[in-house]
Amino acid sequence: MLGKLAPRRISAIYLLGLFILLFGLLSPDTFLTEVTFTLIFRSGVVTCILALAFLVPLTAGVYDLSIGAVMALSLGLVVYLSLHTGLSTPVTAVIAVAACGVAGAVSGFIVVKLHVDSFIATLGVSQVLTGAVLLLSNNTQLIGQFPDYWSNLGTGDFLGLPRVVYMLVLLALVLWYLLEFTAIGRYLLATGGNREAARLAGVPTERVLWSVFVASGMIAGIAGVIFSMQSAVFSSSIGPGYLFPAVAAVFLGASQLSQRPNVWGTLIAYFALAFGIQGLALSTASASVWSQPVFQGVSLIIAVAVASRPMMRKLRASNAATESVD
């Protein structure tokens, strides 16, 4: 039991505690308030869902850098359809998520069939989607017209917590179950660990790669739909900025719990970072402007550097052992 609480496994939780303590002492009046906590949770949901969208393909060993642009597409579609069609909002949400799934399938096609590296493929798709969204919005700010219940979903509370937090938890539970406890998860993990070995063991690796891109597109689409519940305003600058915090959370989260990218580690990591950023912003007058990118950049590098050390050392040792056999 003590092993499970070892700092190495859940360092982000200790970090989270440290931030709350530190900034609670530094600025008790502003930091330790319900407002701060609600703000962080409410605004964190969209980024967390995007992080989960990044996590799924990463488990299978590929990057999806288009998630920010896909989210913008989803948001743009929902807003656009609310202005130009008479469709009910839930229907437009389904259309948007489906469109995002198609965008993911395109990335999948490029990676699987055209053998383009996922990093390049999704970077390209991301740019094309940004263009499509600009076309849709004509590069103007659009304000969607949603029914009241829609924005209530995004801003209302249930049992003292924002409703969107429940949506995040539900999605996280589903992904956690799929990734950790089913054959699908095992296939993703094997494909990510060694694609050729997985293929030779009968894993349908091509189908796996297609599916993870479709899944990540649809999850990013859901992030866009939830965004529309929280704010009906769409502008073409939304999207790309969400990529980095999501990626940082996934990689920092990979150093937590099971020592591989995982759902709960990602969420813990995100909120540890978010509290740190918020605390810094509240305690120093000027920090609100610059603290977020600096904080995320530094923590990503530290997390990956720390996480890669023990495994690298072990691998090097075992490599040396097999070398000397020769």
Next chain:
Amino acid sequence: MTTSQAVADSVDATGPMLTVRGLSKTFGSAMALNGVDFDLRAGEIHALIGQNGCGKSTLIKILAGFHQPDPGADIRLAGDEVDLARTADSHDAGFRFVHQDLGLVNTLNTVENLMLGRQLTTARGGRIRWDAERRDAERRMDDLGYQFDVLRPVGELGAAERTGVAIARALWDWQTARVLVVDEPTASLPREEVAILFAALERVRRAGLGVIYVSHRLDEIFSIGDRVTVLKDGQRVGTWNVADIDQDDLVRSMIGGEKLRPSHDRTARAGNEVALGVSGLCGTVVDNVDLEARRGEVIGIAGLTGSGREEILPLIFGAASRSGEVRLNGRPVPAHPRGAMRAGLALVPADRRGHGAVLAMTLRENCSLTDLRPFSTRLGYLSRARENREADAWIARLDVRPARADAIFALMSGGNQQKVVLAKWLRRRPAVLLLDEPSQGVDVGAKAAIHALAREVAQDGATVVIASSDDAELCDTCDRVLVMRDGRIVAEVDGARLTTEELGRLQLGMATRGATGT
């Protein structure tokens, strides 16, 4: 050992440039080299041959300063003792190496490859004098007898040309180089390109360097070598003038004195029904191969590197793209791994770490991966208890250490890794088990266990096919062995004829006493 040994020692002495005396090297408890003497004259091409594991790579690595010899060895260059403590010492002493993988950067051109790893004399401001460098590269390639565009990426050149670039780079500083060691340069070379390489080596020799030439292809030694030294089990069998020895003697000295291994019980052969049928199989090297294997039979595939031996099992399993037909019990087997698995085939690949398993996953996860259905419960939930039960059963049966289902695969020893890979396939109860180099990098105990297991699987009615570069392994385990050369099956050996000596001959393409190949 034989009369020809005497010839070796009476070879006239023009004062060897390199002398090695009493060279030994132990790794742990294994003795890779045991008191080896070797010498090399200036202007000589000296072939160094022997079977896999005979110690020739260790000898080369010691000359390169990569391994340290055991105390008591004496290595002299032109009479002066040299200390090869580091690779830099070896270079300073005048040793130059062309390794089998050449170590070229394929995307760079010849000029750039020749510049790697040396101090450039640049123009002012660190500017590279490209024109001068290009002319220099052209001249150097010309000196070796090559004429090709030095501005083309090396990856687009022919294999012989690439080897030439590697030689030119190794001999960048001609003036200080004294010994060139070429390690199996022709293993990947089509025969018609070998001549080009030989012409280049001939020029190196004429420039007064000593060349140590390591090769598996005996016929080459007779067309290029001056002398030949044979190593066996870490000891020198002898050194001969090439003119004084023929291929037969050479083969006998390589595999010779080895006593015939007691064969396993070959009476337990099952019926005559053909299980696995392959016809017209073609790959990159493999050329129109037919073979048949019966139920309950263990068949072997022998062949030198480059003969197609290393390609044939992945082709049968559909891991690499193929043409031709594979049938199991008369039904065609699809040409991709999933389909082959469903049909009842299993492949334990030669590259265990690259293809055999997912290194970062646990023993249990690797073992389960080949078939997850038995563990699935409602909602696709994989029952960890069932997985553990099956993994534990295999751990017990194959005596895997550490005996923990959650051990990380990458951190296990070679032999235990191989047992896990075997387990992941045996749990599917395959009708045909394909084993590619099953005991490579595996300790002696695990090797015996793997061989016993292969026999056992065959006795239970499966067909086992073993492709191996270890002839003794094939003789120990197989009912009959097919010998490959140049992509084709050239002979089949079984019964009393199945000896390492016979396999060695057939792989080298030599006529057999009394009997003939196919």
